[in-house]
Amino acid sequence: MTAAKSLASRALSWWWGIAATLLATSLCAVLLPTPFMNEVMIFAIYVSGCNFLIGRLGFISFGQPAYLAIGAYCTAFYLFYVGTNPLVGLGVGVLGGLLGAIIIGPFFVRLRSDYFAMVNLALAVVLFYVTQKLLVSITGGDNGLWFLTQMQSTPLLDLTAPAQFLWFAIIVATAVTVMFKYLDGTIFGACCLASRLNEDKLQFIGYDNFKIRLVAFIIANTVTALAGAMYAIYFGFVSPEMGSPSRAAEPVIVTLLGGVGTLAGPLIGAFAYTGMKDVISNLIGNWELFIGFLLVFIMLVADQGIWGTLPPAARALLVHLRRAAGRARN
Amino acid sequence: MSLDPRLVMSSVIFGLSIGGIYFLLAIGLSLCFGLMRIISLDQLLYYSIGAFVTYSVGVATGQFWLGVAAGAAAGGLASLAVERLIFRRIYARDPTFSMITSFGLLFGGIGIIKFVWGVVPRPVEVPTLAQFDVLGTQIPVYRLIIVGIAVVVYALIWAFLHRTIVGKAIRAAIENVEHVEGLGINVGRLFTLTFVIAGALSGLAGGVYAPLILVDPMMGLEMLAFVFMVVIIGGLGSIKGTAISALIIGQVVSLGSLIYAPAAQMAPFVIMLAILLIRPTGLFGVALTRR
Amino acid sequence: MPADGPVLDVAGLNAAYGEAKVLFGIDLCVAPRQIVACIGRNGAGKTTLLRCICGFVKPLSGVVRSHGSDLIGLAPYDVAKSGVKYVPQDKKVFYDLTVRENLELGSYASGDRNWEPALNYFPKLKVHMDRKAGYMSGGERQMLMIARALLGNPRLLLIDEPTEGLAPGIVSHLREVFTDIARKTSLVIVEQNLPLVCAIADVVYAIRDGRVAAMFSQRSEMSFQTFEKFL
Numbered sequence: 001m002t003a004a005k006s007l008a009s010r011a012l013s014w015w016w017g018i019a020a021t022l023l024a025t026s027l028c029a030v031l032l033p034t035p036f037m038n039e040v041m042i043f044a045i046y047v048s049g050c051n052f053l054i055g056r057l058g059f060i061s062f063g064q065p066a067y068l069a070i071g072a073y074c075t076a077f078y079l080f081y082v083g084t085n086p087l088v089g090l091g092v093g094v095l096g097g098l099l100g101a102i103i104i105g106p107f108f109v110r111l112r113s114d115y116f117a118m119v120n121l122a123l124a125v126v127l128f129y130v131t132q133k134l135l136v137s138i139t140g141g142d143n144g145l146w147f148l149t150q151m152q153s154t155p156l157l158d159l160t161a162p163a164q165f166l167w168f169a170i171i172v173a174t175a176v177t178v179m180f181k182y183l184d185g186t187i188f189g190a191c192c193l194a195s196r197l198n199e200d201k202l203q204f205i206g207y208d209n210f211k212i213r214l215v216a217f218i219i220a221n222t223v224t225a226l227a228g229a230m231y232a233i234y235f236g237f238v239s240p241e242m243g244s245p246s247r248a249a250e251p252v253i254v255t256l257l258g259g260v261g262t263l264a265g266p267l268i269g270a271f272a273y274t275g276m277k278d279v280i281s282n283l284i285g286n287w288e289l290f291i292g293f294l295l296v297f298i299m300l301v302a303d304q305g306i307w308g309t310l311p312p313a314a315r316a317l318l319v320h321l322r323r324a325a326g327r328a329r330n
Numbered sequence: 331m332s333l334d335p336r337l338v339m340s341s342v343i344f345g346l347s348i349g350g351i352y353f354l355l356a357i358g359l360s361l362c363f364g365l366m367r368i369i370s371l372d373q374l375l376y377y378s379i380g381a382f383v384t385y386s387v388g389v390a391t392g393q394f395w396l397g398v399a400a401g402a403a404a405g406g407l408a409s410l411a412v413e414r415l416i417f418r419r420i421y422a423r424d425p426t427f428s429m430i431t432s433f434g435l436l437f438g439g440i441g442i443i444k445f446v447w448g449v450v451p452r453p454v455e456v457p458t459l460a461q462f463d464v465l466g467t468q469i470p471v472y473r474l475i476i477v478g479i480a481v482v483v484y485a486l487i488w489a490f491l492h493r494t495i496v497g498k499a500i501r502a503a504i505e506n507v508e509h510v511e512g513l514g515i516n517v518g519r520l521f522t523l524t525f526v527i528a529g530a531l532s533g534l535a536g537g538v539y540a541p542l543i544l545v546d547p548m549m550g551l552e553m554l555a556f557v558f559m560v561v562i563i564g565g566l567g568s569i570k571g572t573a574i575s576a577l578i579i580g581q582v583v584s585l586g587s588l589i590y591a592p593a594a595q596m597a598p599f600v601i602m603l604a605i606l607l608i609r610p611t612g613l614f615g616v617a618l619t620r621r
Numbered sequence: 622m623p624a625d626g627p628v629l630d631v632a633g634l635n636a637a638y639g640e641a642k643v644l645f646g647i648d649l650c651v652a653p654r655q656i657v658a659c660i661g662r663n664g665a666g667k668t669t670l671l672r673c674i675c676g677f678v679k680p681l682s683g684v685v686r687s688h689g690s691d692l693i694g695l696a697p698y699d700v701a702k703s704g705v706k707y708v709p710q711d712k713k714v715f716y717d718l719t720v721r722e723n724l725e726l727g728s729y730a731s732g733d734r735n736w737e738p739a740l741n742y743f744p745k746l747k748v749h750m751d752r753k754a755g756y757m758s759g760g761e762r763q764m765l766m767i768a769r770a771l772l773g774n775p776r777l778l779l780i781d782e783p784t785e786g787l788a789p790g791i792v793s794h795l796r797e798v799f800t801d802i803a804r805k806t807s808l809v810i811v812e813q814n815l816p817l818v819c820a821i822a823d824v825v826y827a828i829r830d831g832r833v834a835a836m837f838s839q840r841s842e843m844s845f846q847t848f849e850k851f852l
Contacts, residue, residue, distance in 0.1 A: 060426040062433070107603055111610050114369055114425040114566070118558045119606065125555030126599045134592040246551055249433045256430070289441020295434025299427065300419060495729045498722050502715040508677065509713060513769065514701035514730030 018178060021264060025170055034162050036278070038234055040270045041169035043254070045176050046227035047266035049220040050251035052180055055261025056189065057216050058196035059113050063120025064251040066127045067221040069243025071097040071228025073131065073139065076238040080145045084152040086159040086233045093232065097225020101218040109213040124245045132240035139240070148236025159233055169230060173267070176223055181263055183219070192216050224251075253291065256298050336467040341584045343464075347473040347542075349580020350480030354535035355553065356560040356572045357487065358528025364504045364567025365524050366421055368428035372412060373532040374550030374557065375439035376405035380536030381545045382443060385452045394457040398537035405533015406526045408439075413525040421521065436550060443547045451544035476538050483531065484573055491569070500524060504567060556583070559598045563605050565615025575613060626689040627652050628777050628807040629674065629705070634683030636666075636673050643669045644680070645831045649809075651777065651824075656799060656808045658818045660851055661828035667811040668710065670828070671779045674809075675707040676700040687777065701730065706770040710781040710811075712762045714769075716755025720746055723754050723769055731773025739771040742798045760791035767798070777807045784814045796821055815848050827851040 029037050046068060053059045074096025075089040083089070104123070108116055131139045139145065151160050158164045183189045191212045194202045199209050232238050250273070258269025280290050355377055362370045380401035387397035412435060420428055458475075461468040491497035500520050503510040511517050536549075543549065560579050564571030579598045586594030605613065629651035636644040643666045651657050659667045672678040674685055676697040685692040692700055701707070715723055728734050740747055743764040749757065754765060763783060770778055783799075784792045792814065799808060799821055812818050818825060825843060827835040829851060837843055 060430065062429070107607060111606065114363075114429065115562060115606070115610065117426050117429050118369065118562055119602070122555045122558050122562070122599060122602065126596055129592075129595050134596065245555070246548070249430070249437065252430060252433075286441045286445060288437045289445065292434045292436065292438025292441055296416060296431055296438060299431040299434065300416065495725060498718060499726055499729065502718055502723075502726055505715050505717060506713055508697075509709065509715070510726070511677075511697040512675065512701055512707045512709065513727055514698050514706075514773070515726065516696070516698045518696075 017263075018174065018181075021177075021267065022170070022174055025173075025267070029166055029170060034166055036274065038162060038166050038169060040267075040274045041166065041173050042227055042230045042234060043270040043274060044267045045169075045173050045230065046224060047251050047254045047258070047270055048173075048176055048180060049222075049224035049227070051255045051258070051261065051266050052183075052216065052220045052223070054252070054255055055265075056184075056192040056196065057213060057220075059109075059213075059217075060117045060252060061120040062117050062248045062252065063122075063124040064224055065243040065245060065248050066120070066124040067097060067100065067224040068228035068231070069127055069131060069238075069240075070100040071225025072232040072238045072242050073228075074225070075229040075232040076145045076147065077138070079147045079151060079232070084150055085154065086151045087154055089151075089233060090226075090229045093229025094222060094226050097228065098218065098222045100225065101221040105214045105217045105221075109210060109217050121245060121248055124243060124248050128240055128243050128245055131243060142240060144237055144239030144241075146237045151233070151236060160236075162234070165234055169234075172226070172230065176226070177263060177267075184263075188212070188215070249291075249295065253295050253298070256295075336465075337588060338585070339464060339467040340469060341588050342581065343469050343473050343477070345581040345584030346577075347476040347580070348583060349576045349578075350476045351535050351539045352556060352560045352579055353480050353573055353576035354483060354531050354538075355557045356564070356576055357483075357569060358531045359557060359561050360564065360566055360568065360572045361500075361524055362528050363425070363561075365500060365507075366417070366428075366521050367425050368417060368421065369425050369432065370417075370525070370528065371429060371432040371554070372409075372435040372439065373528055374554055375436045376409055376529040376532035377536040377553065378440070378443055378545075378547065378550040379408055380405045380533030381454075381540040381549060382447050382452075382536075383533070384537035384540045385454050385545050386447075388454060394455065394541070397454075398534065401537030401540075402530045402534040405536065406530035409529020409532075410522070410526050412529075413522050417525065418518070418521075440547050440550065447547070449547060451546035453544060454540040456541040472541065479534070479538055480576075483534075484569075487569060496520070496523070556598065559602045562612055563598075563602050565609075565612030568612075568614035571612060571614030626686060628655075628687060629809065630684070630686040631670075631674065632684040634670070634673060634685065635681040636669055636678055636683075637681055638669075638678075642681075643831050644673065647683070647828075647831070647833055649826060649833070651807050651809060653776075653807055654803055654805070655823045656803050656810065656821050657824045657826065658822035659809065659811045659826045659828055660813065660815070660818060660848055661834075662852060665828045666831040667828055668781055671707060671781055671809070671811060674700075675705060675779060677707075698730070701775075704773070704776040706773075706775040706778050708766050708770050708778060708780045708783070710785065712759055712766065714754040714757070714762045714765050716753065718754055719751050720754055720757070720765060721750045723765055724772065727769040727772035733773040736768075736772065739768040742771075742801060743768055760787045763787060763791075763795070771802070771806075775806055777809065778802065779809045781811045782813065783810060784812065784817060792817065813852065815845050815852070818848065819843050819845060 046064070049067070050061060050064050053061055071093040075093035078092040079086065079089045108119060111119060132141055153160050157168045159168060191202065191207050195209050195212050203209055228242070231242060254269035254273045255265065257272055258265030258267070277287065281287050284290065355373060358373045359370055362368050383404040384394070384397035384401040387400040388394050391397070416431065416435065417428065420431055456472050458471050460471040462471050462474060491501055499510060499515055503517055503520055507517055556579065560576045561572060563579065564573070564575035578601070582597045582601065583594050586597045609615070627650050629649070631647055631649040634644055634647040635642070647670055649657070649670070659670065661667050669678060673680045674692065676692065676695050676699070680693060683693070687703065687705055690703070692703070692705065695703070715726070724736060728736070745761060746764055746768060749761070754762065757765065767780070767783070783795055787795070796817055799810070802808060810822075822843065823838070825837045825848065826833055827848065834851060837847070
C-alpha cells in the first residue's frame with residue numbers, strides 16, 4: 001500500500017517530463033514516416049537496457065546483440081512453430097530473455113568491467129554462430145524465419161499493422177522509461193550507483209555487490225530481449241543478422257550519443273542515430289567509416305553525449321557571443 | 331569413436347598454426363593492456379591492413395615475403411599514427427573507454443579498407459605448396475613455417491623483455507608506471523614502442539595468414555572473438571599465459587572440428603566461461619592495481 | 622651545475638584533487654646539503670606536496686624552482702632527470718625484476734653506471750643482487766628504492782615516510798645513511814618518526830590542513846614536545 005503510494009507520489013513529481021516527451025514523440029509519430037518512427041522507438045527500448053548497464057552499473061557491454069537475438073528468436077520460435085498471437089510471442093521473448101540473463105548473469109557479473117565488456121562480445125559472436133551455423137535446422141540459418149503473415153491481428157492495437165504498432169511501441173517505451181526512472185529513485189538504484197563508484201565500500205555497509213549487479217544485469221537484458229521481441233514482431237522476420245557482432249557497438253554508441261545515464265538519452269540517441277544512418281547510407285554508402293570515426297570523435301571530444309554536450313556548449317557560445325558583443329560596443 | 335591417426339596428426343599441425351596466428355594477434359593486445367591498461371581492438375585493424383598490403387605488394391612484385399614484411403611495416407606505421415593521434419589522449423582513462431574508442435577505430439578502419447580495396451574478397455597465393463611427410467601424413471610446409479614464425483616471435487619478445495634495458499623498463503612499467511617515470515624514464519616512449527610492436531605483430535599475423543584465407547575487410551571481426559578468448563583465458567598482461575592459451579585454443583578449434591565441426595567454434599567459449607568461473611582474471615592474469 | 626638559488630624553492634603552491642583543494646599557498650625552501658623534514662597528520666597534504674614538486678600532480682598555481690630553473694609543467698621524468706628524485710611511500714620496488722635490474726633501470730635513465738657509492742650505503746644489497754626484489758623485506762626494499770634513486774647523483778631527494786613500518790635497527794641505519802647522503806645531496810623527508818626528525822633535520826616544516834603551520838630552523842626549538850602537537 002505504502003509502496004504504491006510512494007510510487008504514485010514519485011510519479012507525480014516527474015510526470016511532466018514524461019508527458020512532454022510523450023507529447024513530442026506523438027507529434028513526431030504523426031509527422032514523420034511510420035517505419036522510421038517504429039525503428040526509433042524499438043531502438044530506444046533496446047538502448048535503454050544498455051544505458052542502464054553503463055550509466056548505473058558502469059558496465060559496458062559489447063554483447064547487447066546477443067540478448068537482443070535471444071528475445072527475437074524466442075518470439076520467432078513461438079510465432080513460427082507454435083502460435084499466432086504476437087502478444088503471447090512478446091511474452092515468450094521477454095521470458096526467454098529473462099531466463100537467458102538469469103543463466104548467463106552469475107558468470108558475467110563477477111568479472112571486472114573490462115573483462116565483462118570482452119566476454120559479452122565473445123558471447124555475441126558465439127550466439128551469432130549458433131543461429132547462423134549450429135542450429136540451422138531450427139533457425140533456418142541465414143534465410144531466417146519468416147512469419148509476418150502467420151500472426152493474427154490483436155484487439156485494441158493491432159500489432160500486425162505498422163501504424164498501430166507504433167503506438168504500442170510508444171506505450172512500451174514510455175513504460176520502460178518510467179520503470180528505469182522509478183528504479184533510479186529506489187534504494188536499489190542507489191546501490192547500483194554505489195557499486196559503480198566504489199564496490200568495496202558498498203560491501204562494507206552490508207550490501208551484496210554480486211546480487212545488486214546480477215539483478216541490474218537481469219533487468220537491463222530482459223529489457224533488451226523485449227526490444228528484440230518487438231523487432232521480431234514488427235518485421236515478422238528474424239535472421240542471424242539481427243544479432244550480428246558487427247552491430248555490437250550500436251547500443252553503446254547510441255548510449256554515448258544520447259548521453260550516458262540520462263533518461264532521455266536513449267530516445268534522443270536513437271533518433272539521431274537512425275536519422276544519420278538513413279541519411280549517410282544514402283549519401284556515401286560507407287556507413288562503417290562514418291560511424292567508426294563518429295565514435296572516436298565522441299570519445300575524444302564529446303563524451304557527455306548530445307544531451308550532455310549541447311546545452312553547455314550552447315551556453316558557452318552564448319557567453320562568448322555576449323562578450324564579443326560587449327567588446328564591439330566598447 | 332576411432333579417429334584416423336593421420337587425420338589427428340595433420341589436425342594438430344593445423345591447430346598449431348592457427349594457434350600461432352592467435353598468439354601473434356593476442357600478444358599485442360595483452361601487452362598493451364598490461365602496460366597501458368588499454369583494450370586495443372584496433373589491433374584487428376592492423377591485422378586486416380597487414381593482409382591487404384601483403385596482397386597488394388604480392389600482386390605488384392610477385393614476392394610474397396616482401397609483401398608480409400610490408401604488411402607488418404604497414405601495421406606498425408598505422409599503429410604509430412593511431413597512438414600519436416588518439417591513444418595518447420586516453421591512456422589516463424578507464425580501460426573500457428579505450429575499448430569503445432578502439433572499436434570505433436576498428437570500424438572506421440574497415441570503412442577505409444572498403445574504400446581503398448573494395449568489398450570483394452581477395453585470394454593470396456600460398457608461397458610454397460611443398461608437403462612434408464610425418465609418419466605417413468602429408469603436412470603442408472607453409473603451416474610449419476607459420477608455427478616457426480610464432481615460436482621465433484615468442485623467443486624474440488621474451489629476449490627483448492628480459493635481456494634489454496628497454497624491455498626491462500617495460501616490465502617494470504607493467505608493474506608500476508609511476509615509479510618508472512620517477513626514475514627519469516620517459517614512459518610515453520615505452521607506450522609508443524609497445525603499441526607499435528603490437529601493431530607490427532598484428533600486421534605480420536595478417537600477412538602470414540592471408541594465403542590460408544580470403545582477404546576481405548571483415549576478416550578482423552571474424553578473428554575478434556577468438557583473439558579475445560585467447561587473451562581472456564591467458565589473462566590480460568601475461569605473455570606466457572597468452573602463449574599457452576593460444577596453443578590450447580588452436581588445438582581445441584582444430585581437433586574439435588574432427589569430432590563435431592560446428593561445436594568446435596563453440597568450445598573455446600565454454601572453456602573461457604569455465605576458466606573465468608574458477609579464476610576471474612584468467613590463467614595468468616595480473617592482479618590489477620588502480621592507477 | 623648552475624648554483625644560483627636554493628636547491629628547492631617552493632612559493633605559494635596551491636593544489637587540488639578534482640574539486641577538493643589540498644594545498645593552500647605552501648612556501649618551502651631547501652638549501653644545499655640541508656635535511657628538511659615535513660611533519661604533520663595523515664591527510665595534511667605532505668605527500669601531495671612532494672608529488673607536486675616532482676610533477677605527478679599539476680598544481681593550480683605557485684612556483685617550484687630548483688637552482689633557478691622552473692620545475693612546474695615539466696613531465697615527471699624530466700624533473701627526475703634534472704636531478705630532483707622522488708622516493709614514494711609504498712616501498713614498491715619492481716617485484717618481478719631482480720635487485721640488479723632495479724638498479725639498471727636507475728642507471729638507464731641517469732646514465733650513471735657507478736653503483737659503488739650508492740651500494741656502499743647499503744652493503745646488504747650487494748649480497749642479494751640476483752634475487753627478485755619482490756622477495757626482499759620491507760627494509761631492504763626501502764634501501765633499494767633509495768639506492769636506485771641515488772644513481773645519477775641527484776641534487777635533491779624527496780623521500781616519503783622512509784621509516785614507516787621498519788624495524789628500529791633499520792631505522793637507525795637509515796638515520797646514519799641520511800646524514801651521509803646530505804654531505805652531497807639535499808633531502809626533503811616526510812616523516813612521522815619524531816626522534817629521527819629531531820636527530821637529523823636542519824629545518825622542520827609542520828604542515829596542517831594544507832598550510833605551513835610552523836617552521837623551525839633552530840636546533841634549540843626542535844624537541845619532541847614541540848613537534849608532537851602537530852601530529
